[in-house]
Every structure is written in structure tokens, then in C-alpha cells.
Amino acid sequence: AMIAAADAAMARALRRVSVERGIDPRGCVLVAFGGGGPLHACSLADRLSMTRILVPPHAGVLSALGLALAPERRVAMTSVMQPAGALDRESLGALARELAERAGGDGDAAWVARMRYRGQGHELEVRFAPPMDGEALAADFAARHRARYGFALESAVEIVSARCTRSTEAPAVTLARRGTPTWRTGSGTGDALRDDGSPCDVLVAGRAVIALPDATLLVAEGWTARALPIGGWLVERDA
Structure with a gap:
């Protein structure tokens, strides 16, 4: 009963990000990660009439893996609050250099200004780079405003703030399987497989547990799991 209640709560959350947004989950793949995600995946997929589940490699630590492999990103921001026309090429270039120095690091620099028409309560982000001046930046803002809202105003344009982002490339990583599967039996029902890097194309029919x-x-009855070459498993509902 406790597991069923937990599954029902998670199914409601899945419906909020799919059905309630006009997305039919039956055509989607359920990605199951986290230490407990793959345990509940088949039950959740059944509740939403989904037919495929992807358990990625290193599922239990997938978020940590993503953090470790993410490109380094450094951001420096500053308030400006000046009319765009007041910034000539030299002053805008000096602002860009100052932000780049504050951001530090060795990655490529990209600059963004948050801009608005005077009196507006919201801003649009506009990319810029030396040797632009404020007038050119204001023209880019007007074009972006027209593209977003369908019109542009004759009002003065303000630069509210600016930021510089330095980003490095993500490290290249090759995921692959290693080792062989080990079957074991216990006092419970169903078979259990310890996945120490099962070779690809190994098929496991439910009901079975893959450690x-x-x-x-947990591969439920009516489902079959297939080991993927990069690690992880693809679980599909039987026809």
C-alpha cells in the first residue's frame, strides 16, 4: 500500500508535466534515474500507458555525473542604469573588459545586456560585444522587441544591467560497458541479476531484479530489459 501510494503521487507529478501541458506521455520515453527511480519505473509507465523506459548509465548518481562533466561557467554582473545612447564605443568596450576580467577563467567570453524602453517594467536580453556602441545596441534591442512583441517604440532605450559569461568546453567522455552479468538466487520471488557491466543485447524478461x-x-511482468552498449538499460513493454 505504501509503494502504491508513492507511485500514485509520482504519477500525478508526471501528469502535471505531460498531460496537463498537452503532451501525450504514451509517445514519450520515461527516463528513470536516482537510487529509487528504476524501482518505480515500470509501475509509473503502466499508469501513464507508456511503453519504453530508459535507465541511463550510472543512474543512481546521474545528477552528480552531469555536474562533474558540465562545462565550467563563470558569470560576472553589474548594474548599469544608463541610456543606451550615453555609451560610446570606448565606454561600452571598457564595461565589457571589466566584466570579462571579473569573470576570470580561460573560457570564451559572451556579453549580454538587459534592456528596456524607459518606463517599462520588464527587460529583454540583448547580446553585445566590442567594438559596439550604445546606439548599435539600442538598434538591436528595438529589433528584438519587434520580433518578440510585434512592435517597437520611439522611446529612449535604457541599459539596466550587463553580464559576462565565460564558458569552457565539456570534457569528452566515452561511456561503455565492462564485465559480465552475474545471476543470483535468493529467498524472494523472481530472478536477480547483478549488473557489473553486462554485455550489450543481454535481455532480461520480467519479473526480475537487476542490481x-x-x-x-525492477523489471515488472510484461516488460523486458535490454542492456545498452553505453551502459544502462532500455526497458520495453512486451507486445
Whole structure:
């Protein structure tokens, strides 16, 4: 009953980000990660009439893996609050250099200004780079405003703030399987497979439990799991 209640709560959350947004989950793949995600995946997929589940490699620590492999990103921001026309090429270039120095790092620099028409309560982000001046930046803002809202005004344009972002490239990583599967039996029902890097195309029919290095995958009856070459498993509902 406790597991069913938990599954029902998670299914409601999935419906909020799919059905309630006009997305038919039956055509989507359910990505199951986290230490407990693969345990509940088949039940959740059944509740939403989904037919495919992807358990990615390193499912239990997927968020940590993404953080470790993400490109380094440094951001420096400053308030400006000046009319765009008041910034000539030299002053806008000096602002860009100051922000780049504050951001530090060795990545490529990209600059963005938050801009608005005087009196507006919201801003649009506009990219800029030396050797632009404020007038050119104001023209880009007007074009972006027209593209977003369908019109542009003759009002003065203000630069509210500016920021510089330095980003590096993400490291190249190759994911692959290693090792062989090990079957084991226990006092419970169903078979259990310890996935120490099962070779690809191994098929596991439910009901079965696959013990991953950092999570546990429950393959329910009526489902079949297939080991993927990069690691992880693709679980599909039987025809």
C-alpha cells in the first residue's frame, strides 16, 4: 500500500508535466534515474500507458555525473542604469573588459545586456560585444522587441544591467560497458541479476531484479530489459 501510494503521487507529478501541458506521455520515453527511480519505473509507465523506459548509465548518481562533466561557467554582473545612447564605443568596450576580467577563467567570453524602453517594467536580453556602441545596441534591442512583441517604440532605450559569461568546453567522455552479468538466487520471488557491466543485447524478461552499481531496477511482468552498449538499460513493454 505504501509503494502504491508513492507511485500514485509520482504519477500525478508526471501528469502535471505531460498531460496537463498537452503532451501525450504514451509517445514519450520515461527516463528513470536516482537510487529509487528504476524501482518505480515500470509501475509509473503502466499508469501513464507508456511503453519504453530508459535507465541511463550510472543512474543512481546521474545528477552528480552531469555536474562533474558540465562545462565550467563563470558569470560576472553589474548594474548599469544608463541610456543606451550615453555609451560610446570606448565606454561600452571598457564595461565589457571589466566584466570579462571579473569573470576570470580561460573560457570564451559572451556579453549580454538587459534592456528596456524607459518606463517599462520588464527587460529583454540583448547580446553585445566590442567594438559596439550604445546606439548599435539600442538598434538591436528595438529589433528584438519587434520580433518578440510585434512592435517597437520611439522611446529612449535604457541599459539596466550587463553580464559576462565565460564558458569552457565539456570534457569528452566515452561511456561503455565492462564485465559480465552475474545471476543470483535468493529467498524472494523472481530472478536477480547483478549488473557489473553486462554485455550489450543481454535481455532480461520480467519479473526480475537487476542490481545496478548505484541503483536497483525492477523489471515488472510484461516488460523486458535490454542492456545498452553505453551502459544502462532500455526497458520495453512486451507486445
